[in-house]
Amino acid sequence: MKKEKILRVDNLTKWFLAKRELFTGKSTYIKAVNNISFKIEKGEIFGLVGESGCGKTTTGKVILRLIEKTSGEVFFKNQDIFKLGKGKLRELRRKMQIIFQNPYEVLEPRLTILKLLSEPLEFHDISHSEKEKREKITKILFDVDLKPPEDFLHKYPLELSGGQLQRIAIARALILQPEFIVADEPVSMLDVSIRAGILKLLLKLKSELGLTYLFITHDLAVSKFVCDRLAVMYLGKIVEVGPSEKVLNEPLHPYTKALRTVLPILDPDRKHYRNVSKVIRGEIPSPINIPPGCRFHPRCPYAKSICSDIEPTFVDIKERSVACHLYSA
Amino acid sequence: MISMIDLTLDVKDLRSYYFLPQGVIKAVDSVNFKIEKGKTLGIIGESGSGKSTIAWSIMRHLPHPGKIVKGEIFYKGKNILELDMEEMRRIRWKEISMITQSAMNALDPLMRIGNQITEAILVHEDITKNMALKRTKKLLEEVGLKASRFVNYPHELSGGMKQRVMIAMALACRAGLIIADEPTTALDVIVQAQILKLLEDLRESMESSSVIFISHDLSVIVEICDKVLIMYGGKMMEYAEMQTIIKNALHPYSRGLVNSFPRINEAEMSFESIPGSPPDMMRLPSGCVFHPRCENAKHICREERPKIIDVGNNHFVACHLIKS
Numbered sequence: 001m002k003k004e005k006i007l008r009v010d011n012l013t014k015w016f017l018a019k020r021e022l023f024t025g026k027s028t029y030i031k032a033v034n035n036i037s038f039k040i041e042k043g044e045i046f047g048l049v050g051e052s053g054c055g056k057t058t059t060g061k062v063i064l065r066l067i068e069k070t071s072g073e074v075f076f077k078n079q080d081i082f083k084l085g086k087g088k089l090r091e092l093r094r095k096m097q098i099i100f101q102n103p104y105e106v107l108e109p110r111l112t113i114l115k116l117l118s119e120p121l122e123f124h125d126i127s128h129s130e131k132e133k134r135e136k137i138t139k140i141l142f143d144v145d146l147k148p149p150e151d152f153l154h155k156y157p158l159e160l161s162g163g164q165l166q167r168i169a170i171a172r173a174l175i176l177q178p179e180f181i182v183a184d185e186p187v188s189m190l191d192v193s194i195r196a197g198i199l200k201l202l203l204k205l206k207s208e209l210g211l212t213y214l215f216i217t218h219d220l221a222v223s224k225f226v227c228d229r230l231a232v233m234y235l236g237k238i239v240e241v242g243p244s245e246k247v248l249n250e251p252l253h254p255y256t257k258a259l260r261t262v263l264p265i266l267d268p269d270r271k272h273y274r275n276v277s278k279v280i281r282g283e284i285p286s287p288i289n290i291p292p293g294c295r296f297h298p299r300c301p302y303a304k305s306i307c308s309d310i311e312p313t314f315v316d317i318k319e320r321s322v323a324c325h326l327y328s329a
Numbered sequence: 330m331i332s333m334i335d336l337t338l339d340v341k342d343l344r345s346y347y348f349l350p351q352g353v354i355k356a357v358d359s360v361n362f363k364i365e366k367g368k369t370l371g372i373i374g375e376s377g378s379g380k381s382t383i384a385w386s387i388m389r390h391l392p393h394p395g396k397i398v399k400g401e402i403f404y405k406g407k408n409i410l411e412l413d414m415e416e417m418r419r420i421r422w423k424e425i426s427m428i429t430q431s432a433m434n435a436l437d438p439l440m441r442i443g444n445q446i447t448e449a450i451l452v453h454e455d456i457t458k459n460m461a462l463k464r465t466k467k468l469l470e471e472v473g474l475k476a477s478r479f480v481n482y483p484h485e486l487s488g489g490m491k492q493r494v495m496i497a498m499a500l501a502c503r504a505g506l507i508i509a510d511e512p513t514t515a516l517d518v519i520v521q522a523q524i525l526k527l528l529e530d531l532r533e534s535m536e537s538s539s540v541i542f543i544s545h546d547l548s549v550i551v552e553i554c555d556k557v558l559i560m561y562g563g564k565m566m567e568y569a570e571m572q573t574i575i576k577n578a579l580h581p582y583s584r585g586l587v588n589s590f591p592r593i594n595e596a597e598m599s600f601e602s603i604p605g606s607p608p609d610m611m612r613l614p615s616g617c618v619f620h621p622r623c624e625n626a627k628h629i630c631r632e633e634r635p636k637i638i639d640v641g642n643n644h645f646v647a648c649h650l651i652k653s
Contacts, residue, residue, distance in 0.1 A: 161606035197602035264548030
């Protein structure tokens with residue numbers, strides 16, 4: 001039996017206007033996301049990994065329609081989210097939530113935790129009585145391991161630690177009982193010693209509440225711990241997709257290989273950075289001037305002449321899809 | 330035994346506090362360590378552990394309202410805490426230089442990068458402008474930038490390039506001690522690896538310089554440093570050779586840090602966190618500052634601050650559970 005697809009992204013593109021010439025009217029665009037497609041099954045954790053500027057966060061935002069697309073389609077349970085009117089969109093927002101990187105930025109410091117968690121319920125008109133609301137909030141605090149919940153209700157964000165705040169942000173996303181969560185670098189701002197705890201919480205909540213995640217991260221190690229499948233992005237394009245085990249243990253695309261090579265492994269005798277110049281050259285180009293052909297070719301140690309002329313299409317190989325001329329027959 | 334001559338830095342009982350209206354933050358509270366000539370010491374800790382305050386104390390550039398309240402910092406045998414501001418100015422950058430996390434904030438946005446480096450050299454060394462210019466161009470090449478970058482302004486460079494300029498500045502006067510405070514934290518993984526590679530390559534040509542490498546990222550420290558000092562809540566938890574910390578860490582916090590690093594190569598990924606969260610520096614726990622998060626904490630841990638114990642092999646640990 002085929003699993004239910006909860007999200008389908010088809011040829012999604014998002015460009016931002018960088019500048020428009022006054023007299024010629026010529027426009028330059030930041031090509032943040034270019035023609036990407038993927039599907040996420042119900043109950044799956046799908047990871048988008050890549051360096052800053054690769055378009056992973058923009059993708060997450062367009063999927064939730066927090067920003068508008070340039071072209072392409074996004075289907076949430078077979079509904080094209082760009083065709084929804086205001087009312088329908090509001091209904092959809094209940095089902096699709098986001099957890100941001102920095103909880104300090106998203107949680108209004110002047111509101112108590114009780115108020116912060118009541119807001120989404122009031123906005124979506126969910127709980128009718130104060131008692132019902134209170135019960136929901138207590139339960140969700142319990143779910144995110146802030147125990148006993150009563151101790152937290154009347155506190156302000158500044159009275160909590162970074163880890164506790166991220167738990168509040170998670171609670172705020174979950175209180176609406178969503179089905180799909182975009183988690184955008186949920187642990188990268190947190191102290192190292194508490195990261196695993198937050199990730200384990202996300203995994204626990206996923207299985208208890210039957211959630212599906214799009215998990216955005218720059219950290220390959222974290223993505224291996226959390227994600228079932230991974231898409232590696234480079235300069236606004238997916239270069240490799242597959243089961244996270246496969247992608248990380250035997251990477252195919254030269255860019256994935258480079259990311260894997262520089263990943264430290266906590267061994268004083270094996271210095272991960274030593275081989276960096278063998279696996280990748282130079283710096284990431286600007287998303288305004290994307291190189292022709294394969295966008296990775298100027299940095300690729302395996303580049304051939306075809307790579308600078310023709311953009312590679314996806315090839316299915318070893319349980320994966322990879323966009324690289326090395327694998328196209 | 331190490332003779333005094335071979336020691337670049339010897340820090341004894343350093344205490345640096347911030348005096349705020351709400352109370353005193355003991356950001357660095359009795360820290361001791363030594364760095365031998367040509368060696369790299371890693372200082373690791375989470376936010377608020379005091380690791381950057383150690384760096385600023387050595388530079389004698391503590392931000393207001395910070396004060397060094399006690400201790401001695403011997404640089405090549407001379408206690409720099411006894412120097413006046415003018416003498417300290419001569420040492421800064423020439424003898425002790427610093428690479429910070431945000432190169433963006435450390436560089437003057439209105440000045441060409443080449444001029445910034447040249448000026449730094451001219452302030453400290455009695456050489457002609459021509460010689461300084463030549464050295465600047467050579468430095469730019471050493472850090473992997475084209476000499477033609479001389480005329481660029483900071484905003485024309487990428488984050489990685491700016492960090493390279495910072496490194497060139499820190500190397501400009503061949504300082505005996507280079508403090509690198511989270512030099513790669515703001516960078517992407519590939520750029521981070523490129524910068525670490527650069528630092529290692531440069532290391533070979535500057536054998537006599539010592540380095541303090543400050544980071545929250547154990548995996549970076551592991552690969553760069555000879556020794557490591559683990560800080561928590563402004564206090565030293567453990568201080569040992571790098572190998573010792575990875576294979577035989579004694580302090581529960583050090584072991585927790587090692588386990589909170591995801592081991593991607595192992596079939597069953599181990600990835601643990603330490604319960605609780607880092608302490609509020611205004612209201613530090615009694616006794617051992619780590620006791621509220623320590624699974625093995627006993628009565629004494631709440632009552633008494635543990636002393637630093639020498640367990641042999643240059644290995645020091647502050648924990649009641651460890652017997653010397």
